[in-house]
Amino acid sequence: MPPPAAMLLLTAASGPPTLSLTLAARRAPLRAPSRRRLRALRPARIRAAAAIGGEFGGLGRRRVVVGEFIERLRNVLPGGSWWRLEDGDEAGDGAGRAEGSGTTAVSALRRMWALVAGDRLVIYVGFASLVGAALSEIAIPHLLAASIFSAQNGGAVFYRNAKLLVVLCLVSGVFSGIRSCCFGVANMILVKRMREELFDSILSQDISFFDEETVGDLTSRLGSDCQQVSRVIGNDLNLISRNLLQGAGALIYLLVLSWPLGLCTMFVCATLSAIMLVHGRFQKRAAKFAQEFTANANNVAQEVITLVRTVRVYGTEKQEFKRYANWLDKLYDVSFRQTVAYGGWSLSLNYLYHSTQVIGVVIGGLAIMSGKLTAEQLTKFTLYAEWLILSTWWIGDNWSSLMQSVGASEKVFRLMDLLPSKQLSSEGLKLEKLKGQIQYADVSFSYPSRPTVPILGGLNLTLNPNEVVAIVGLSGSGKSTIINLLLRLYEPTNGQILIDGVPLTELDIRWFRERIGFVGQEPRLFRMDISSNIKYGCPRDVSHEEVIWAAKQAYAHDFIMALPDGYNTIVDDALLSGGQKQRVAIARALLRDPSILLLDEATSALDAESEHYVKSVITKVSRDSKAKRTVVIIAHRLSTIQTADRIIVMENGNIVEDGKHIDLIEKGGLYSRLARRQNDDLK
Numbered sequence: 001m002p003p004p005a006a007m008l009l010l011t012a013a014s015g016p017p018t019l020s021l022t023l024a025a026r027r028a029p030l031r032a033p034s035r036r037r038l039r040a041l042r043p044a045r046i047r048a049a050a051a052i053g054g055e056f057g058g059l060g061r062r063r064v065v066v067g068e069f070i071e072r073l074r075n076v077l078p079g080g081s082w083w084r085l086e087d088g089d090e091a092g093d094g095a096g097r098a099e100g101s102g103t104t105a106v107s108a109l110r111r112m113w114a115l116v117a118g119d120r121l122v123i124y125v126g127f128a129s130l131v132g133a134a135l136s137e138i139a140i141p142h143l144l145a146a147s148i149f150s151a152q153n154g155g156a157v158f159y160r161n162a163k164l165l166v167v168l169c170l171v172s173g174v175f176s177g178i179r180s181c182c183f184g185v186a187n188m189i190l191v192k193r194m195r196e197e198l199f200d201s202i203l204s205q206d207i208s209f210f211d212e213e214t215v216g217d218l219t220s221r222l223g224s225d226c227q228q229v230s231r232v233i234g235n236d237l238n239l240i241s242r243n244l245l246q247g248a249g250a251l252i253y254l255l256v257l258s259w260p261l262g263l264c265t266m267f268v269c270a271t272l273s274a275i276m277l278v279h280g281r282f283q284k285r286a287a288k289f290a291q292e293f294t295a296n297a298n299n300v301a302q303e304v305i306t307l308v309r310t311v312r313v314y315g316t317e318k319q320e321f322k323r324y325a326n327w328l329d330k331l332y333d334v335s336f337r338q339t340v341a342y343g344g345w346s347l348s349l350n351y352l353y354h355s356t357q358v359i360g361v362v363i364g365g366l367a368i369m370s371g372k373l374t375a376e377q378l379t380k381f382t383l384y385a386e387w388l389i390l391s392t393w394w395i396g397d398n399w400s401s402l403m404q405s406v407g408a409s410e411k412v413f414r415l416m417d418l419l420p421s422k423q424l425s426s427e428g429l430k431l432e433k434l435k436g437q438i439q440y441a442d443v444s445f446s447y448p449s450r451p452t453v454p455i456l457g458g459l460n461l462t463l464n465p466n467e468v469v470a471i472v473g474l475s476g477s478g479k480s481t482i483i484n485l486l487l488r489l490y491e492p493t494n495g496q497i498l499i500d501g502v503p504l505t506e507l508d509i510r511w512f513r514e515r516i517g518f519v520g521q522e523p524r525l526f527r528m529d530i531s532s533n534i535k536y537g538c539p540r541d542v543s544h545e546e547v548i549w550a551a552k553q554a555y556a557h558d559f560i561m562a563l564p565d566g567y568n569t570i571v572d573d574a575l576l577s578g579g580q581k582q583r584v585a586i587a588r589a590l591l592r593d594p595s596i597l598l599l600d601e602a603t604s605a606l607d608a609e610s611e612h613y614v615k616s617v618i619t620k621v622s623r624d625s626k627a628k629r630t631v632v633i634i635a636h637r638l639s640t641i642q643t644a645d646r647i648i649v650m651e652n653g654n655i656v657e658d659g660k661h662i663d664l665i666e667k668g669g670l671y672s673r674l675a676r677r678q679n680d681d682l683k
């Protein structure tokens with residue numbers, strides 16, 4: 001029997017099933033339930049008995065052992081605390097978040113239907129084939145028994161039955177093939193749409209959303225959670241419908257054949273269905289926990305692999321392995337309970353299945369002896385009873401799998417339901433020309449993830465068109481935040497930003513961003529060739545010559561030409577030095593020919609010579625009389641901004657000085673102290 005899906009969740013995202021199962025098993029040897037947990041769960045009554053045992057010797061100790069055993073037994077029996085996943089056990093600390101809104105199977109299926117409704121024809125054909133296959137299959141046991149017993153008498157009836165059997169086998173085979181194919185296709189469509197919608201929803205969230213969500217969590221939702229849902233149509237619904245039809249057919253046949261025997265079988269099936277519902281509900285809850293633990297494990301893996309150089313240098317491999325293995329242990333724990341529950345479900349099935357056969361043979365045998373039933377009828381009964389029980393089993397099996405998928409779909413749908421960032425959905429103004437005047441009017445701001453920490457308090461600042469303004473100040477004083485607000489990555493909590501006199505919130509944000517060139521503190525590159533990295537996001541078509549021009553302006557051309565494939569060399573974040581990445585980012589910004597150029601520590605990773613050249617390029621570009629632009633430069637190295645028209649000095653989210661280099665030096669305030677310290681450092 002297949003392992004429950006939770007055991008494979010991790011695998012779906014990160015490797016072949018066997019590998020992760022082995023890993024999980026190696027990390028956490030079989031244990032049920034853990035002693036540590038049982039000790040924690042042991043009631044005060046037993047602890048008191050233990051104390052008494054200490055005082056009164058052997059008899060007391062034996063009572064404690066028996067008491068412990070009974071308590072353990074109660075915990076692992078159905079309804080015991082071991083099955084209550086929400087309790088403060090090992091699974092609990094990460095799973096508080098696993099508690100969902102309680103999506104029901106019906107509402108989850110309705111959502112899934114909405115995703116595939118565009119291709120409903122495939123599903124209709126699948127269902128039609130399903131009915132065809134089920135009807136032809138349901139007649140097979142009847143014909144089988146009839147053929148065997150007609151063979152005793154020989155002759156035409158036997159040959160007719162045999163011919164019918166062949167035809168039915170063929171028909172059911174063809175219909176089954178079409179059914180599997182159609183449901184498989186529908187399933188692929190479902191997963192594809194689900195991933196597309198989820199990715200689209202994630203991409204359209206406000207930036208503050210990404211301050212709170214982790215990459216591992218989100219990729220888990222896109223990877224393993226969507227994969228888990230992928231079995232819904234292809235497997236679960238398909239097989240549940242088929243077995244419902246076949247089971248109903250078998251039940252009607254049994255009741256017609258012999259109603260007392262039919263009722264007996266019905267009773268067994270009702271018991272199985274009740275167990276199935278309880279089991280399904282448990283699997284749904286467990287799936288949410290497994291999903292949460294998988295996401296946490298993915299988070300750790302993602303973080304550690306991204307920061308592998310830091311891990312290696314600080315020698316924390318073992319520590320990180322433990323952090324990862326800790327989540328695997330939790331995943332193992334919950335999967336272990338799922339497996340035990342599955343075992344209980346199989347045990348009930350086997351027991352009830354064989355009981356039905358025994359009851360059928362005993363009651364049927366008595367009926368044959370009393371002449372109320374023929375041997376042929378009893379054979380047919382046995383075959384259909386078996387069919388009915390197995391159908392119920394399949395329904396139960398797929399029901400629990402369906403519940404796991406519903407559990408996994410909850411978070412996916414919740415993410416899909418998040419409203420997109422307003423700035424992406426609203427149409428705004430497009431000015432005839434962006435002159436480049438920027439005005440911060442009484443702007444206050446706190447990051448949404450830390451709403452009680454004020455970063456800017458009533459900032460008033462006007463940058464004139466074509467002005468080159470440098471912002472300096474101590475680390476953490478809010479310099480980058482000013483740029484983040486201008487880029488509308490965050491919205492001010494108070495006040496507003498005006499561009500050419502128009503509130504930034506009223507402008508079409510795409511139009512505005514197209515006119516901005518931005519080089520961040522730690523520019524990141526996409527895994528594609530250098531030329532595409534330079535062209536990235538450029539709102540107009542650009543020729544290769546223009547790309548080379550921008551690269552030359554940013555002093556990137558020489559190092560690019562030294563790479564194996566020149567401009568066609570595939571690069572990513574790890575394949576270039578910090579200074580090289582910065583130069584590519586500067587080239588990217590210059591290629592846009594922006595009206596506003598924002599440079600946040602754009603020269604911090606450059607060597608002295610490149611910095612000198614890039615500095616002159618920035619000065620040249622910002623003073624280009626043909627292409628006038630407003631330039632905002634954030635810099636720690638004050639030598640890079642001495643020629644700026646204005647220097648703004650920030651301290652604790654406020655502007656404390658504003659003027660030209662020479663004036664600020666003479667003033668003897670924070671700027672001159674910073675400049676002096678840097679000069680002293682150079683001596």
Ligand SMILES: Nc1ncnc2c1ncn2[C@@H]1O[C@H](COP(=O)(O)OP(=O)(O)OP(=O)(O)O)[C@@H](O)[C@H]1O
Pocket residue numbers: 211447449450455473474475476477478479480481482
């Ligand atoms: N996404 C964020 N969420 C919460 N707080 C943030 C976020 N980004 C920055 N901060 C906080 O806002 C404050 C100002 O940060 P900011 O990056 O604007 O400073 P800065 O002057 O540019 O610093 P540096 O010169 O070191 O880059 C800091 O205290 C920082 O911890």
